[in-house]
Structures are given as structure tokens and as C-alpha cells.
Amino acid sequence: MERGSAQATPAGAAVAADGASGTTERGPPAPARRHRTVLIVGNDVPRRQALAAALAAGRLEAITADWGNAALCLDSFRPSALVIELGTAAPVSLADYRALRARAPRARVPTIALAATVDAATVDAAARDGVTEVLPQSVEPGLVLHRLGNLLRVHDLLRGWRTSESRRRAIAEALPDTLLRVDAHGTIREVLALGRDGLGLALDVQGPGRRLDDLLPVPADCSFAELCATALARGTGAERELLRPGGDNVQAIDFRLVPIDAGHGLVVLRDISHRHGSDTVRRALHYDSLTGLPNRARFMSRLEDALGGQPRRSSVAVLRLQVDQFRRIEQSLGPAAADELLAEVGRRLIGMTEQAGGTPASAAGHVAIAGRLHQDAFAVLAVDLRGRDACDTIAEHIRSQLARPVSINGRDVRSTVSIGISLWPENGTDPETLLRNAALAANHARVDGTARLYTDTMRLRSLRSLDVEQQLQHALEAGQLSLQYQPKVDVARRRLLGFEALLRWESPVLGRVSPAEIVPVAEQCGLIQPLGEWVMRQACLDARRFNRDAAAPLPVAINVSAGQFAGGDVASTARRAIDMTGIDAALVELELTESVLMQDVGSALRVFHDLRQCGIRLSIDDFGTGYSSLQYLRRLPVNALKIDRSFVKDIADDKSANAICTAVVTLGRSLGLEVVAEGVETVEQASALRARGCTRLQGYLIGRPMPATSVAAWIGRGEWQRAIDRTELPLRAEY
Numbered sequence: 001m002e003r004g005s006a007q008a009t010p011a012g013a014a015v016a017a018d019g020a021s022g023t024t025e026r027g028p029p030a031p032a033r034r035h036r037t038v039l040i041v042g043n044d045v046p047r048r049q050a051l052a053a054a055l056a057a058g059r060l061e062a063i064t065a066d067w068g069n070a071a072l073c074l075d076s077f078r079p080s081a082l083v084i085e086l087g088t089a090a091p092v093s094l095a096d097y098r099a100l101r102a103r104a105p106r107a108r109v110p111t112i113a114l115a116a117t118v119d120a121a122t123v124d125a126a127a128r129d130g131v132t133e134v135l136p137q138s139v140e141p142g143l144v145l146h147r148l149g150n151l152l153r154v155h156d157l158l159r160g161w162r163t164s165e166s167r168r169r170a171i172a173e174a175l176p177d178t179l180l181r182v183d184a185h186g187t188i189r190e191v192l193a194l195g196r197d198g199l200g201l202a203l204d205v206q207g208p209g210r211r212l213d214d215l216l217p218v219p220a221d222c223s224f225a226e227l228c229a230t231a232l233a234r235g236t237g238a239e240r241e242l243l244r245p246g247g248d249n250v251q252a253i254d255f256r257l258v259p260i261d262a263g264h265g266l267v268v269l270r271d272i273s274h275r276h277g278s279d280t281v282r283r284a285l286h287y288d289s290l291t292g293l294p295n296r297a298r299f300m301s302r303l304e305d306a307l308g309g310q311p312r313r314s315s316v317a318v319l320r321l322q323v324d325q326f327r328r329i330e331q332s333l334g335p336a337a338a339d340e341l342l343a344e345v346g347r348r349l350i351g352m353t354e355q356a357g358g359t360p361a362s363a364a365g366h367v368a369i370a371g372r373l374h375q376d377a378f379a380v381l382a383v384d385l386r387g388r389d390a391c392d393t394i395a396e397h398i399r400s401q402l403a404r405p406v407s408i409n410g411r412d413v414r415s416t417v418s419i420g421i422s423l424w425p426e427n428g429t430d431p432e433t434l435l436r437n438a439a440l441a442a443n444h445a446r447v448d449g450t451a452r453l454y455t456d457t458m459r460l461r462s463l464r465s466l467d468v469e470q471q472l473q474h475a476l477e478a479g480q481l482s483l484q485y486q487p488k489v490d491v492a493r494r495r496l497l498g499f500e501a502l503l504r505w506e507s508p509v510l511g512r513v514s515p516a517e518i519v520p521v522a523e524q525c526g527l528i529q530p531l532g533e534w535v536m537r538q539a540c541l542d543a544r545r546f547n548r549d550a551a552a553p554l555p556v557a558i559n560v561s562a563g564q565f566a567g568g569d570v571a572s573t574a575r576r577a578i579d580m581t582g583i584d585a586a587l588v589e590l591e592l593t594e595s596v597l598m599q600d601v602g603s604a605l606r607v608f609h610d611l612r613q614c615g616i617r618l619s620i621d622d623f624g625t626g627y628s629s630l631q632y633l634r635r636l637p638v639n640a641l642k643i644d645r646s647f648v649k650d651i652a653d654d655k656s657a658n659a660i661c662t663a664v665v666t667l668g669r670s671l672g673l674e675v676v677a678e679g680v681e682t683v684e685q686a687s688a689l690r691a692r693g694c695t696r697l698q699g700y701l702i703g704r705p706m707p708a709t710s711v712a713a714w715i716g717r718g719e720w721q722r723a724i725d726r727t728e729l730p731l732r733a734e735y
Contacts, residue, residue, distance in 0.1 A: 037061045037077055037198075038148060041070040041100070042085025043113070047137070051083060054141030060148065065158040067096050074100060080155075081148055082111040085137065086122070094129050101130065112152035178269040181260070184232045186212040186224035189264065212267070216253070217242045222375055232259050241272070265526060290339055290374040291346020299371025303381055303431040306368060307424060315385035318431075319395060320438035321402075322446060326376035329415060337453070338406045341415060344406045349378060352401060367394065379435060383625070388423070388453070395419045397452035418442050419451035427454045468521045471509055474662070476530060481505050483538055484705035488676060489720055491727050492695035496720045497676075498555035500698065501539040502705050515559075523563030532564040533573050540581040540588060542708035547587060549712065555617060557589040565592060571610040578614070585615035591642065593621050602632045606633060611639040619676070623664055634671065640652065641668045643694065645679025650693075652684040664690045671691070686727035701726060 038060050040048050052062035065073045074082075086093035097113075111130065114121050114137045123134050132151055135144065146463055179192035185194040191207035201207075203214060212224035219227065219240045231238040238257040243497060286298040294302060307316065323345065330338035348632070349370040356602030369381040382394045399419065405412035428434040440462050445452040477479055485499035505513040522528040536558055542558035551637040570590070578585050612617055617641035643664050650657040661677070668675035677689045680699030689697065702723040706714060714720070 030604060036152070037063060037079040038081045038152060039070070039073055039077065039079040040083045040387070041067060042083075043067065043708070044085055046377045047085065047114075048162060051141050051144060054145050055148070058145040060145070067100075070100050072630075080152060081109050083148070084111060084131075086112050086113050086115040086126075094125055094131075095486070097131070098129055100130060102417070110155050111173055112147060114139065114144075119529055148658075161412075169200060179456055180207070180267040180269070181259075182212065182228060182265055184229045184263055184265075186228040186233055188212070188215075192266075216255070216269075217244050225361060228257065228265060231257050232263065232265050235259050249458070262400040280705075287347070287622050289371050290343055292350060293346045294369070294371040295380070296371065296373045299369060299373070299432045300435070302369050303373075303379075303434075305430075306381060307357075307431065314329050315386055315388075315390070317382045317391050317394070318421045318422050318424070318434040318438045319376040319380040319382060319391075319398070319451075320373075320435065320442045321380065321398065322419075322442050323376040323378075324416045324418055324446065328414070329413065333411075333413070335410065337413070340408050341406055341413060342372075345378065345402055345417075346372065347403075348401050349380065352380075352398065367398070372686050373435075377439075379438070389422050391453060392451065395421060399451065399691060418445040420445050420454065422453060422454040434455065464517070465521050465524075466518055467510055469525045471507055472518065472521060472531075475505055475507060476527065476528060476534065481534070482707070483535065483542060484707055485542070485711055486698060486705040487703040487714075487723070488557075488696060489702050489724055490696050494724055494727070495552070495589065496554065496715065497696060498553075498557065498587075498592070499543075499711065501556040501559070503535060503559075504705075518638045519561050519563070523561065528563045529573075532560065532570075533577070535559075536573055537576040540577045540583045542711075543587055544581050544583040546708060546711040546715075550715070553584075553587055557591050557619065558620065559591045561592060561615075562717075565604075565607070571607055575614055586617070586697045589617035589619060589639070589721075591619050591621040594623065604686060607710070608637050636674065639675055640674035640696075643677045645673065645700075648677050648679045648685055648689070648699070649681075651688045652682070658688065658692070661689065661694065683726060690727065697727065 015669050036059070038055055040051050040055075040062055042048055042068050043065075048064040055062040063073055063077055063079065065080040073079075075511040084093070084097055086097075097111075112127050113131045113134045115126075115134050116137055118134055118136050126134050133147060135147070141404065146418055180188050181190040181192060182188055188207050188210050213226070216224065218224065219242070222230075227238050227240075237259065238255075240255040242253040242255050244251040244253055251271060254268075254270045258266045258268065260266055286294060288295045288673045291301075299687055303318070311692045320439065323342070326644075327342075329341060349367075352367045353370050366382065366384050368383045371379050380398065382391070385391060385394070397715050399417060402417050403414065405414045407413075420438040420440065422428055422434045422437035423442060424434055427437045436629050437459070440458045441452045443462075444458055450542070462699065482504045484504050486500055487499050488497040490497055501626065503515045503518060505518060507513055518531075519528070522531045539558045547554055548729045572590065574590065575608045578588060608618060617640075618638040619641045619642055620636070620638055622644040633644050641664060643661055647657045647664075652658075653660050665675050674696060675694050676696040676698060677685075677694050678698045680686050680697045680701045682687065682701060685699075686697055686701055689695075703719060
């Protein structure tokens, strides 16, 4: 055996050993061993000495040995790396190397083999035996030093990683908590720790890819997918206490979500059953803690029991209650105020149940059971109904009781409920079907804020909406959507005013889908923001093109839905579209309905002013169909009002429609606003509008919607002038 060091001279860096006999000749005494030791094994003494000298110059301590005493050196010095000489018979030398590693199995270090021939067979055989790298024997010793430096650095990194990973695993196993990394959809991406018992969830086998909604009891207020999406988007945490039945016992689980970034969060789960008595946990399993009502599972169980005891001829109804504008109340007054409102709804429903002695004033039937389904949705079972009319009586009684103001922090808060009704056994014979059909009816009731009885037509519409939802995402990605443009003219000044962009979708699966279907579905499934942004960008791009050669500016009007307005920053979306397309902001007009204003007057006014400061025109669409206050309308920075087509349709024959159109025109003039009538299809309608002083018209009589590529040709042919000519019939006195 020989040893070299950085302090040794080239002549004395290493002394040859007699490899054949296995004896070792010692040279001058070597300095103290350094922490980086390399064992060089081979039978070529000069090559060993040359390598030892090069490694010593590179501040590595070299120990040389022949194959006879290599195992002793390996076990004694515990080197940081090996350099072995394979000789001409590589397989034989590799057998010696395997024997060497077998005698010192703890020494798993990087190994460089110097082979007489470096071919694929040698490299493959060496790799199978654990050799890190194969170099030719003719290689310069300096290159061996360089490769050893790289291998040692990588080895240190891996060893550090293994150490930290082992430490992390030990800490994780010692924790009582189960730790999961989840995404914004509530899907598990990584199981970080199982805790002491893993809560019995078998996460070690099937964790990644599973949804929290399928794994844990879903909270009463929202799904885990909604909870994760909201919390991660806001960068705030979330906590829930979950109750999980298991045989005769009930397990209480503390759920905590901590955001990591906008797309991922850390979920901490801990068994806290020991904090509660068994009776407390059992009650919490069946009753909602906020309202005191039975929770969904308990309500469904009691509903099933109640239906089983009803004679077939009985009239029974399930009513689903949806608190109107709950999100707006929560955003305006805060979560605590919203919880107080829900708690009061629960107290009033409990007071109406027959167990509490409450009955409707008309005695048309009894409210037997009430329960909370999730955050702002409740359910009621009404029995002993005396005919279908009794459903309306019960529903109206519930609505009147819940419509009474609730005092929250000194403020009277009013909220109505939309009610959907399904009858047993006509609309379903099991609890799930009855509740599902009542939910469909409640969705229709939200349109007019009343109570609606389920019909089969609602089911068909629901299936159609589901089909539209499933195809809409693909339509956005595949470019199936398009815009068409309908002209507007001023017949008094004989000029073209501009165009309104109208959404079109020709689906290869569903056929033609109207905007009246697209927009509500997009609002429900969360696609209204990307859809609205695409419409705005495309409309600006098209308007810039057909304004290049126009004799006068031609603004484009773009519809903004209530859901789009409430769910995102419309002003920022409009600015991005204008910046990306380079269009003049004065050529962009946004049309918003009255319902946009009434959702949140203060926010709407701020957004309206932001849009006007950008130079964008604004108009109130479908004016006259909503409930906007003239006080707010006076403060709105809008340019125009659009008379809804429902009034225009009957203006020539219906006195009330005629009066409304006259009132809107008069109101617009008094406020200094333009008034546009949409849906003008006949000469008689145009004449009646002109007689009332409304000269800005839009509709099939003026021109049908057309692709952007047809706009220039339509203008060039003078079609808009011919359209104006069609409206100029003699005015009849009765108009």
C-alpha cells in the first residue's frame, strides 16, 4: 500500500508496491490523512504512482494498493472514492471488483474504472456492477482528478438530500397530523405525512390524484373544491371541523388549509374526537351547528322515514329554499353578518315546523321537517296538503316569514328566498329525486324571485344546459365561437351610427346555440370571464379593421352580462382589449343591463366612472325591464338608453307599450341621453318610434347581423341608406 498527499514531492508522492506478492513497500512517512481520500487499485505500479501524484496536487489524499490488499485498505481508510484498473481482461477485473465490494459492503462510494478498451460491453458490465464512470487507461491523470471532483460534488449533494429526506420522514412520522399538498381544485397532489394513524384514509396507497370531496365529509357551506379555489385565490387560510361516521363511533377531524401559492395549499388533518363527548359529537354529526337545523344527511334520512309512512293518496311536497343575493350580502356586510342571517333563517324555519307547534295560517298543511342543505340552501317537507294550491299557500307563508327584516349590527337586512317545489309521488318517489327536482324548480324561481312547481320541461332544459356546459369549454378552445354585427342608424340625421357585436355559436354537436343559452351557462360554470374577455378582444379587433376605410367613426357595442360585471374587473378587461388591438377607446361602447346596477349600486357607479375615464361609451340595455331607481340613473355616467325589444314589438298596437316607449324617450331627453330602440322589424314599428321622437333604430328592418368580413361590403353598397329609406313612411296620426 502507498499513500500520497498534497505536501509530498512528485518523487515521493507514492512508492510502488509489489502487486503480485501482495506486500507493501513504504516510502517516506505520509502527512496526516485528509478528509478526502481516494483509493487507487491496480497492478500497474507506475500508473498508480502517476495518478497518486496528480490527485495529491489536487488536494486529494491518495492511497494506492494492488488487488491483493485492496479490501483491507477499503475497510481501514473508508475512502471517499475509488479508482480501479481493469486491465486487458475487463470481466476478470470486474469480478475482482465485485469481490472487493462484497468484502466491504458499507463502502458505497463513486468509482472510476480505467479500462484497456472502452466499448459498450465494458461500460454496460461496469455499470451493472456499480462503477460510476469508465475511462481509457491512456487518459491524462489530470482528467481523472477533474472527473473525481465532479463525482464527489454530486455524491455530497445526494448524501445531503438523503439525510434531509430521512430527517423529514422521521419528523413527519412523529407528527400527529396528516399533511397533504392539494391544488386549487381540491385534488391531492402529494402526501407529505400520514400522522400516527393516517386517520384510516389509506392515503399511502391511493392518495395522489384523489379529490378531498370524495375522501372527507363535505362541509355544509361549500365543497372542498370551492373552498380551496377561494382560499388559494385570496391567499387566506380556511378551517373546518368535520364529522366522519365509522361504525358505532363518530370521528371528529380538524381540517386546516394553509396557502403555499396561488395554485397549491397545505392541508393539515388531525383527529380531535377526544375533545368532544360522544353525545356532542353525535349531535354535531346530524345537526348544523350554525342554524340548529338537521343537516343534509339527517334531513334526507328523516325525509325517507316520513315518505315511508305516507299513504299513497297523501299529498306531500318537498320545498327547496335558496336565499336570494346571499353572496352580495356576504360581500357587503361580511361573513359574520351573513352567518347571522342564516342563523335567523334557521330559527324561523324551526319555529314553523310542526314539532315546534307552528302551522301555516290557512291550515293548508304542515311544515313537518326543515333542514340546511349547504351554505345558503334549505329544504322543507310539507305534509297533509289539501291539493296543489296548498303548495302555494305553504310557500307564500314561508316567504313572508323569512322576508321580515333581520337586525344585524344595528342595520335591518332584508332577504327573500326563491322556492322550488316537487310533489310526492308525481315528481319523484325517493328523497334524492324529489330534492333534485325541487332544486331545478328553485333555479327557475330565481329568475322572478317566486315559488315554482317542478315540471318535466325544467328537466329537459337542465339536460340541455348540461350539454351546453360540457361543450362550451371545448368551443372556446377550438375557436367555434364567432361574432356578427348588427347595424344601428339615425333616421333623422340619415347616418350610420355603428354596430352591435352579437355572439354566435354553431356547435358540431349541439347545432346552433343562442346567446340566451350560452351566457347563463357560462355564468354558472365559471366560464363567463374568459368568454367575455374573448368577445371584447375580438370585437375591438374587428371594429379596428372595418373602421380603417370608414368615412365616419363606427363604434362597436359589446354586451356585458351581470355575471361578468360582478365576477371580474370589467374596466381592466376593456383596457387590455383596447391596448392589445390598438383601437381608439371612443369606438368602444359597453352595453349593461339594469340588473348590473341593482346588484351593488356603489360598486357599479365606481366601475362606470372608471370606464368613462378610459374614454369608453356606456349604454343601459333592455331599459324598462328592470327596477333601476331614477336617483341612481341620474348619477350614472352613461351615454345612451336602449328601449327593450319587448316594448318595441307591441308599440304599434299596445297602448301601454306605446306609453312606456314615450316615457323612456322623454326621460332620455331630460337627462341628455341618446335613446336607441332595438328589435325594430316592421315599418309600422319604425314609424311609431319616430312619432315618439326616437330616431335611433336597430333591428332586422335596418339590417340583419353579419360577419365582420361582410361589414365593409354592406356599407359600400349603401345598404344602410336603403334601410333608412324603408323607415320613411308617412306618419299616422294615431301614433
